[in-house]
Amino acid sequence: MLEPPQVEIDATALQRELDALAEISEQPAPIVTRVLFSEADLRARRFIKRLCADAGLELREDAVGNLFARWPGKNPGLPPVATGSHIDAIPNAGKYDGVVGVLGGLEAIRALKRVGFEPARAVELIVFTAEEPTRFGIGCLGSRLLSGVLAPEKAAGLRDREGVSLEEWRARAGRAEAALGSVRLRRGCYSAFVELHIEQGPLLEREGIPIGIVEKIAAPATLRLELTGEGGHAGAVLMPGRRDALLAGAEIALAVERAVTSTGSDDSVGTTGVFRIEPGAVNSVPCRALLEIDVRDTQQSTRDAALWQIEQAVAEVCRRRRVEWNLQTLNADPPALCDTELVDTVASVCLRLGLQARRMISRAYHDSLFMAQLCPMTMIFIPCRGGVSHRPDEYSSPEQILQGARVLAGTLAALAAR
Ligand code: GLV
Ligand code: MN
Ligand code: MN
Numbered sequence: 001m002l003e004p005p006q007v008e009i010d011a012t013a014l015q016r017e018l019d020a021l022a023e024i025s026e027q028p029a030p031i032v033t034r035v036l037f038s039e040a041d042l043r044a045r046r047f048i049k050r051l052c053a054d055a056g057l058e059l060r061e062d063a064v065g066n067l068f069a070r071w072p073g074k075n076p077g078l079p080p081v082a083t084g085s086h087i088d089a090i091p092n093a094g095k096y097d098g099v100v101g102v103l104g105g106l107e108a109i110r111a112l113k114r115v116g117f118e119p120a121r122a123v124e125l126i127v128f129t130a131e132e133p134t135r136f137g138i139g140c141l142g143s144r145l146l147s148g149v150l151a152p153e154k155a156a157g158l159r160d161r162e163g164v165s166l167e168e169w170r171a172r173a174g175r176a177e178a179a180l181g182s183v184r185l186r187r188g189c190y191s192a193f194v195e196l197h198i199e200q201g202p203l204l205e206r207e208g209i210p211i212g213i214v215e216k217i218a219a220p221a222t223l224r225l226e227l228t229g230e231g232g233h234a235g236a237v238l239m240p241g242r243r244d245a246l247l248a249g250a251e252i253a254l255a256v257e258r259a260v261t262s263t264g265s266d267d268s269v270g271t272t273g274v275f276r277i278e279p280g281a282v283n284s285v286p287c288r289a290l291l292e293i294d295v296r297d298t299q300q301s302t303r304d305a306a307l308w309q310i311e312q313a314v315a316e317v318c319r320r321r322r323v324e325w326n327l328q329t330l331n332a333d334p335p336a337l338c339d340t341e342l343v344d345t346v347a348s349v350c351l352r353l354g355l356q357a358r359r360m361i362s363r364a365y366h367d368s369l370f371m372a373q374l375c376p377m378t379m380i381f382i383p384c385r386g387g388v389s390h391r392p393d394e395y396s397s398p399e400q401i402l403q404g405a406r407v408l409a410g411t412l413a414a415l416a417a418r
Contacts, residue, residue, distance in 0.1 A: 004349060004410040007111040011402040014107045018401075021047060021087065021103065022095035030392040034089040036130040036141070037065075037169045044087050048102065048127055055110050057125065063170065063178035064155075066142040067127040071109055073119040073416060079191045079375075081119075081415040083108070083408060084126030086142075086367060090134050094394025096384065100401055101196040102127050108196075108409035119416035121191060128367040135160045135169075137224055137292060138330045143367035145183040147374055149333070152180035161290075185374055192342055192415050193371040195379045196408045198396050200364045202387030210403045211357040212381030213346045214338055217372075218267065219300045220365045221307055221332040223293040225252065225314060228324040231279065231287030246277045246286035248323040255313030256293055259306040267298040268306055269363070292330075298361055300334050307332065336369045339376030342415075346380060349410035355403060364389070380407050 026033040052069035060068040085101025129142030136158040144150035170176040229243035253272040260270035274292035297303035318325040350357040382404035385395040
């Protein structure tokens with residue numbers, strides 16, 4: 001590997017931008033909520049576009065709102081090296097998830113520009129649309145479409161809880177001129193993809209290690225379950241005749257816990273993160289329930305066995321309670337393996353920078369899971385306090401973010417030099 005340029009990350013500017021982006025939220029600080037196509041999401045996109053334009057990057061936005069900011073290389077014939085992440089945030093989130101990879105990626109590029117580094121191939125920052133599943137129940141919407149894992153016809157049919165389709169949302173956001181089919185990229189369009197992200201787990205902090213290099217991303221799956229029972233007066237409908245949708249859902253949520261705790265693997269996790277009931281009145285028997293269930297494991301076969309057990313439980317509980325059910329698998333993705341050469345490249349950058357690094361698994365999913373379909377991929381993790389994420393108290397220090405951006409800059413330089 002060529003000696004990487006000595007870059008200086010402007011930690012002050014980076015922190016200022018992280019703070020400014022956190023202000024753009026649907027809820028008051030310290031809560032960050034930026035759901036796809038919300039006013040806050042659209043404002044955050046404008047903020048990022050302005051920063052990218054100020055950095056002299058060439059901007060392109062595709063039909064689903066994925067944003068590409070390119071620093072052209074000397075040889076336009078070579079596929080670019082890419083980095084990036086997301087700026088949407090789940091309800092009641094913090095300010096680092098995704099954002100560190102976007103603003104850290106931008107600062108890595110600016111730092112390389114400042115030292116006069118001339119990339120042989122283009123370096124591209126990608127801001128992916130809706131890594132979070134909040135609006136449509138499915139995560140990584142932008143990267144699924146880019147990689148072809150999600151067919152455009154299927155994506156067009158996605159509807160949010162209010163019944164508004166992706167097509168309608170695209171029109172509202174002014175992105176509907178081009179068809180969704182135009183989003184897809186071909187395999188090999190990038191030479192590599194490297195995503196900087198907070199760990200969202202406790203290992204780096206616990207071990208006092210500043211950098212994690214991801215070797216594998218765990219296999220995620222999401223189920224959506226609609227239950228229809230029968231409502232009625234809480235005083236008048238006697239217990240033996242009831243078809244209570246909430247009670248069926250409650251038994252199923254417990255069955256999810258049982259399914260993942262009985263696989264024999266500590267890596268199995270299951271969460272019923274959405275549980276809404278109708279009509280939601282204290283003196284009325286719940287007639288309908290909507291559950292969204294997240295199931296993951298590092299091994300696909302173990303995850304699938306848990307899914308099977310959950311499906312059996314849904315059928316058994318609903319028959320016994322005489323509740324109708326509609327169970328949809330929104331996604332059930334395989335795990336992704338990172339590219340060993342890329343992992344080694346990041347490791348040697350860390351070595352040169354004198355930064356200790358450890359190899360690890362990502363239990364969270366990321367757009368990298370789908371970028372792996374297009375090109376070699378890995379991720380750079382930095383510690384976050386207590387391993388906390390998807391909460392307003394999510395935190396990584398300016399120093400930890402700075403080190404992550406330095407490693408990313410060194411990695412991009414190594415990959416763009418040839
Ligand atoms: C990403 O936000 C995930 O849920 O892993
Ligand atoms: Mn997240
Ligand atoms: Mn994320």
